[in-house]
Amino acid sequence: MSITKVTQHPTQNEGLIFERSQTGRVGYRLPKLDVPGSDAIPAELRRDDDLEGMPEVSEVDVIRHFTRISTWNYSIDLGMYPLGSCTMKYNSRLNEKVARIGGYTNLHPLAPEEESQGALELMYRLQEDLAEITGLPGVSLQPAAGAQGEMTGVMLIRAFLDKRDGDASADRRVMLIPESAHGTNPASAALAGFTVKAIRANADGLTDMEHLRQLCDEGGVAGLMLTNPNTVGIFETNIKEICDTIHAAGGLVYMDGANMNALVGVARPGDMGVDVIHLNLHKTFSTPHGGGGPGCGPCCCTAELAEFLPVPRIEKSGDRFHLNYDLPESIGRVKAFFGNFGMMVRALSYIYTHGAEGLREATETAVLNARYVAEKLKDTYHKPYNADCMHEAIFSHKHQSAKGVVTLDIAKRLIDYGFHPPTVYFPLVVEGAMLIEPTESVGRADLDAFIDAMRSIDREISESPELVTNAPHSTRIGRLDEAAAARKPVLRWRAETDAMTSGA
Numbered sequence: 357m358s359i360t361k362v363t364q365h366p367t368q369n370e371g372l373i374f375e376r377s378q379t380g381r382v383g384y385r386l387p388k389l390d391v392p393g394s395d396a397i398p399a400e401l402r403r404d405d406d407l408e409g410m411p412e413v414s415e416v417d418v419i420r421h422f423t424r425i426s427t428w429n430y431s432i433d434l435g436m437y438p439l440g441s442c443t444m445k446y447n448s449r450l451n452e453k454v455a456r457i458g459g460y461t462n463l464h465p466l467a468p469e470e471e472s473q474g475a476l477e478l479m480y481r482l483q484e485d486l487a488e489i490t491g492l493p494g495v496s497l498q499p500a501a502g503a504q505g506e507m508t509g510v511m512l513i514r515a516f517l518d519k520r521d522g523d524a525s526a527d528r529r530v531m532l533i534p535e536s537a538h539g540t541n542p543a544s545a546a547l548a549g550f551t552v553k554a555i556r557a558n559a560d561g562l563t564d565m566e567h568l569r570q571l572c573d574e575g576g577v578a579g580l581m582l583t584n585p586n587t588v589g590i591f592e593t594n595i596k597e598i599c600d601t602i603h604a605a606g607g608l609v610y611m612d613g614a615n616m617n618a619l620v621g622v623a624r625p626g627d628m629g630v631d632v633i634h635l636n637l638h639k640t641f642s643t644p645h646g647g648g649g650p651g652c653g654p655c656c657c658t659a660e661l662a663e664f665l666p667v668p669r670i671e672k673s674g675d676r677f678h679l680n681y682d683l684p685e686s687i688g689r690v691k692a693f694f695g696n697f698g699m700m701v702r703a704l705s706y707i708y709t710h711g712a713e714g715l716r717e718a719t720e721t722a723v724l725n726a727r728y729v730a731e732k733l734k735d736t737y738h739k740p741y742n743a744d745c746m747h748e749a750i751f752s753h754k755h756q757s758a759k760g761v762v763t764l765d766i767a768k769r770l771i772d773y774g775f776h777p778p779t780v781y782f783p784l785v786v787e788g789a790m791l792i793e794p795t796e797s798v799g800r801a802d803l804d805a806f807i808d809a810m811r812s813i814d815r816e817i818s819e820s821p822e823l824v825t826n827a828p829h830s831t832r833i834g835r836l837d838e839a840a841a842a843r844k845p846v847l848r849w850r851a852e853t854d855a856m857t858s859g860a
């Protein structure tokens with residue numbers, strides 16, 4: 357692959373918009389102020405600094421500046437985005453269009469029930485579909501993220517135990533969590549007042565049953581938080597036995613459903629013995645994920661736990677929908693109004709446009725794609741577990757690090773090949789991990805191109821490793837000091853200093 361110096365191109369050497377500023381240049385014309393009297397705006401509200409420090413630019417300056425910068429972005433619309441554990445998939449534009457229907461976007465959350473029947477019905481139907489998909493009949497759409505869905509779910513467990521055990525509940529405060537878990541799991545457990553004990557995995561990457569039983573025998577177990585398929589992409593085949601073990605110890609099972617993209621339409625957590633789950637509508641069910649926008653992390657639970665779900669509950673009587681706030685056992689609200697409604701519209705649109713068959717096919721394709729990558733790369737990259745993966749394939753840098761090249765270098769070099777790097781160095785249980793989740797939205801040709809790129813990088817590591825250790829070569833900037841960027845961000849332009857180097 358030839359390395360071109362792209363930074364000379366006018367679209368690539370864009371400075372800050374302040375550097376385009378020319379005194380007196382404007383992008384607008386306002387009519388003459390015809391408000392009578394000079395005191396139309398009170399003096400203390402008028403600014404007197406003449407907008408000092410603002411860039412003075414024309415319309416075309418603004419348009420070109422931001423359009424050029426936008427072309428430096430990598431996006432799901434541009435190519436494969438194989439972030440493991442995150443389900444960054446392409447979703448149909450139709451769902452976006454439906455979410456923009458005026459009747460939905462203009463509805464005020466405080467509009468009376470009789471004027472919100474359509475929106476209430478939409479939420480009610482989505483709840484019913486998510487109940488069917490998970491096999492868990494109690495659903496709240498309120499949580500605004502996966503992490504908040506987790507917190508809601510463990511609060512349900514806490515409320516259930518407090519009611520069941522009374523004062524004795526205080527002796528039951530241990531939440532078991534696999535050591536590979538997403539960091540939000542122990543955080544949610546701690547927020548709900550539990551202490552965390554880590555469960556080891558066995559050599560196959562599955563929950564170590566012996567260790568699980570031992571921890572249960574130690575007593576005080578309130579529950580288990582498990583991701584399935586787990587965080588190394590493998591289905592916990594002992595799930596039923598795991599649930600039985602926890603239930604026998606008097607605890608409940610929470611499943612982190614962020615990986616539902618591997619199960620929808622094929623297997624239901626409720627049937628496996630799971631008591632509570634959260635879903636990430638912004639991973640599995642269409643909302644674009646990763647742009648920092650709003651999310652939705654519905655919490656689904658057994659009938660037994662439903663009385664503790666957040667208020668208000670959406671209920672149906674006859675063909676009318678209404679909100680019930682009068683649920684004395686509820687943990688209360690977890691989010692203003694009803695949660696992030698636009699995500700719910702997208703999710704229902706996604707479910708209806710796929711249908712049951714289509715949802716199953718999406719799941720099967722997601723798993724097939726990951727297994728294809730796993731199979732094609734297993735001779736090139738070290739695959740730490742033998743089991744067939746589900747929706748994501750995990751590798752490590754073991755073979756390459758022996759030649760002085762590590763996961764970060766491989767990830768950076770992938771950028772030169774036109775791919776967004778996969779998730780790296782997560783989960784922590786695999787040293788130098790590369791967690792690759794192609795999703796169902798990638799076709800065979802793109803998968804092959806990705807596999808070719810990964811193999812080609814491995815060849816480069818043998819032939820000219822510095823090509824990889826110095827990558828990326830095709831981008832405007834190379835490697836950033838990411839820690840400094842996060843800890844000492846430069847967020848303000850100061851005309852009198854060089855803002856890019858001042859660190860202020």
Ligand SMILES: *Cc1c(COP(=O)(O)O)cnc(C)c1O
Binds near residue numbers: 502583636
């Ligand atoms: C993404 C993810 C979460 C957290 O979801 P957010 O919406 O980012 O809060 C939790 N667990 C797992 C396994 C995830 O992949």
